[in-house]
Amino acid sequence: MEIAVIGSCMVDLIAYTDTIPKAGETLVANEFAMGCGGKGANQAVAAARLGADVLMMGRVGDDAFADNTLANFEQYGVSTQFVTKVPGVSSGVAPIWVDADSQNRILIIPGANMHLKPADIEASAERLKQCGMIILQLEIPLETVYAAIEFGNANNIPVLLNPAPATTDLDIDYACRCDFFVPNETELEILTGMPVGSEAEIATAAESLLSKGLKNLIVTLGDKGALWMHGDYREHITAPSVNAVDTTGAGDAFIGCFAAQLAQGTGIDSAIEQAVRYASHSVTGKGTQTSYATAEEFAAFQA
Ligand code: RIB
16 A cells, blocks of 8 residues: 655754754854755655655755755655656755754745645546555645545545644644544644643543544654544553654654554554654654664664
8 A cells, every 4th residue: 555645845954952042142052964854755754664655745946955855755765756846946944953852843944845736636636546545744735735635535545634733724624534633742732722731631632622523633742652532432552761862753753654554454553552662763863854763673673
């Protein structure tokens, strides 16, 4: 089963710093790294690293970053048939700060990503119909996300929506048309307007969201694992304890692994368990895609 990721490509510009500067302040940081990122691209690469067949649909700019992004996908075996350049526009870029606690703060400048349109879904319909799952995030226009959900529904293709970055503009009716809705705690807070400072608050906010009519709600909880809810079923999957150095892209690692597991025929509960472990492993390495394990590396980590 091939996985279609319809989403973003970014260039990550990562600063590792003990302290985030205040307004008007200049500080010296420890280290800089540049890498391929974007939530869509990260999820595609994570799934491909684990052996899944992945088709990426996205837009890159008219610059040197674009060739690097295409070469990067090809290196990982991700199909780039529908990753095209937009003339006169810059590629998406993401300045990222990773602090001394390995926590990240991200700004995105979407650039070419905003040029992925509903017409692109139509134009690639015959190829997309061959895919067994569609994965979406919110770094492309909402109208394109909605068109992809409609396409998935019309063609009986399961859809996973990762509402990242979260926006209250998201029409929850479309979220309810997805088979899997996968926010993290921060996204849950934004989408519900409810506090998520404790386990009890997370559970209450998640119940409120699920009650809108979601099929499967999976809330990723960082080092606390993930919460899976559907119907009356509730399960908290815990994460292994690891030495985190950079949490950037861990949520994308989770989704890529989850999709790869489903594509292999794994059940949802085991797929979540594996995805929690894969995301945990990813935070032990620096960068986003550079921290994603191959199937062999992941097996060694689990052992
Ligand atoms: O989820 C991490 C990703 O968010 C980064 O790679 C960055 O590009 C932003 O899209």
